[in-house]
Amino acid sequence: MEEHGHDHGYVADKEAYLKRLRRIEGQVRGIAKMVENDTYCIDILTQVSAVTKALQAVSLGLLDDHLASCVVDAARSSSEEGEEKVREASAAIARLVRS
Secondary structure, three states, rough: OOOOOOOOHHHHHHHHHHHHHHHHHHHHHHHHHHHHHOOOOHHHHHHHHHHHHHHHHHHHHHHHHHHHHHHHHHHHHHHHHHHHHHHHEEEEEEEEHHH
């Protein structure tokens, strides 16, 4: 969902997020290469686990930025808008916990 006219909480750390995501992208390409080269299953699973943890770290960082910026700003703006942002954050947390 795109919010028009609002800075997103991650804007200050955008370059750091992009750097981390590019590193993860490289790890995923490395995993594909491992599969192409018939690498031992456990070695592939180890790399998948590393990528999963890296994506979780990005997710938690984005969530923290969202809570500290978007949710706080919305709560200051109006209780209704704040409640909506809290519901969105709760739903995002539920998705992260299920994944």
